[in-house]
Each structure stands twice: as C-alpha cells, then as structure tokens.
Amino acid sequence: MDIPTLHGNFLDEALPRMRQDGRFAGVALTGSIAAGDCDEYSDVDLVLAVDDAAYDAVMRERLALIGSWTSLVAGFTGEHVGEPRLIVTLVGPPLLHVDFKFVRASDFAERTADPEILWDRDGQLVEALVERPLAASEFDLQWIEYRFWVWVHYGATKLGRGELFETIGFLSHLRDTVLGPLAAHRRHHAEKLALQYLREVIEEVSEER
Known part of the structure; x- marks a missing residue:
C-alpha cells in the first residue's frame, strides 16, 4: 500500500507490539487507506479482531493496551457515532488520528466494505471474509x-x-x-x-x- 510516511511509521511501530498479545486474532485496515485514496491528513482506521473468550477482558483494558502500542496523547470511546467498540485517539507526536475498533473474531466479517488485512494469526480473518462475502447494498x-x-x-x-x-x-x-x-x-x-x-x-x- 502507498501510504504517507507518518502513517506507515505508526503501523511499523504498533503492529509488532499488537502481535505479541495472543488474545488478538488479527488486525485490519479500513477507511481511506484500505480504499487507496488516503493522504497526509487521513486517519488510520484499524479493526482489531479479539478471540471471543478474551473479548470482555480486552475491552476493559483498551486504553492501556493502546498506550503500550504507541504514544497515546488522548482517547475516548465512540458512543457519539453509535459505536461503543471504537476508541478514537490522537497518538504522537507528531500527532496522528487513529481509530481502534475492537471486535470479536466471530464478528469480523460483519462489514460495509472489505478491509485490508495487515496480519492474521491463524488465517481466521481471511477465512471469515471468504465464507461471508460482502453483500452489495441497495441504493434506494x-x-x-x-x-x-x-x-x-x-x-x-x-x-x-x-x-x-x-x-x-x-x-x-x-x-x-x-x-x-x-x-x-x-x-x-x-x-x-x-x-x-x-x-x-x-x-x-x-x-x-
């Protein structure tokens, strides 16, 4: 993927740290980066698939986990957009807007657009997308x-x-x-x-x- 340097540096730093936590099945990109039309002002939109059995524990630790992956400046949950699984953050410096969406691995295939999978511990995420193809939404x-x-x-x-x-x-x-x-x-x-x-x-x- 062709992404801005700042965004790439963040992913290079954070992803290896995420992979060290065995409770995560994988991580995917959505939004403008996955769509291939990002620029230096774009957010980083991440979907983190959590093993179902560990989901509740991870949800309680989300801010602490993000702080262990990157330099967390500020973060809050996404109820304002109807998505409580979301943590909206600023990381840095230099400042970068990153959204972390924590989902159960069994719910990963529920989506409105196909994500770009960054890593997939056991192939579970790829398999989920194959088994549940993206349904075309009707434009009314x-x-x-x-x-x-x-x-x-x-x-x-x-x-x-x-x-x-x-x-x-x-x-x-x-x-x-x-x-x-x-x-x-x-x-x-x-x-x-x-x-x-x-x-x-x-x-x-x-x-x-």
Whole structure:
C-alpha cells in the first residue's frame, strides 16, 4: 500500500507490539487507506479482531493496551457515532488520528466494505471474509426522493427564521445523507459503464483478430 510516511511509521511501530498479545486474532485496515485514496491528513482506521473468550477482558483494558502500542496523547470511546467498540485517539507526536475498533473474531466479517488485512494469526480473518462475502447494498433513490423536499422545506424555515447555525447543521445533514451518497452512486455507476464499454471493445478487437 502507498501510504504517507507518518502513517506507515505508526503501523511499523504498533503492529509488532499488537502481535505479541495472543488474545488478538488479527488486525485490519479500513477507511481511506484500505480504499487507496488516503493522504497526509487521513486517519488510520484499524479493526482489531479479539478471540471471543478474551473479548470482555480486552475491552476493559483498551486504553492501556493502546498506550503500550504507541504514544497515546488522548482517547475516548465512540458512543457519539453509535459505536461503543471504537476508541478514537490522537497518538504522537507528531500527532496522528487513529481509530481502534475492537471486535470479536466471530464478528469480523460483519462489514460495509472489505478491509485490508495487515496480519492474521491463524488465517481466521481471511477465512471469515471468504465464507461471508460482502453483500452489495441497495441504493434506494426513492427513499431519498420521499424525504428530500420535506428536508429542504425544513432547512428553508430555519434560514427564514434566521437560525443560521441550525441551517449550517441542516446543510451538513443534507450533504451526508443525500448529496454525498448520490455523488458516490453516480461515480460507481459511471465506473461500471466504463468497464462494460471496455469489455465490449476488447471483445470486438478479439473477434476481428
């Protein structure tokens, strides 16, 4: 993987220390690094698979464990994003945002995107991904259409009342819930069409030869 030096140095330092704890089945990367579109400002998103029998004990020790793997500046649990298994941290210096998500090994295959496995103690993580392929999520345009204009009217009332911070919050919601997913869907659709066209061209060239 082509990742920034700071991020690579962190992984080079922390991963060997994680591997020394036999309670972990493996570690994987998600987020922008796994997707191949990270930059120097990206977070490091880690999923740490814990043997089921040791999970409760590891959950109680999470901050101490992270502090033994790297220089922990600050960290807190992820209830604010609906993910209490998550520890959001700053490590360093130099400062780097790293998210540590602790999951049971038996739950590792529950995912919204395929991770990049960094190490897999007994092949358990690879096997879990193979046995449970990633299901393609349905993008429901009608779900957006039902809600969009009601949301826009709501935002307009906030603007009309002069509640500018409420309006800014609404625009952020609209970006995350509607505009961002629509843009991603359009890009994915365009990529599929391009691949289809490329296959057709290759087939035509092959037939001519």
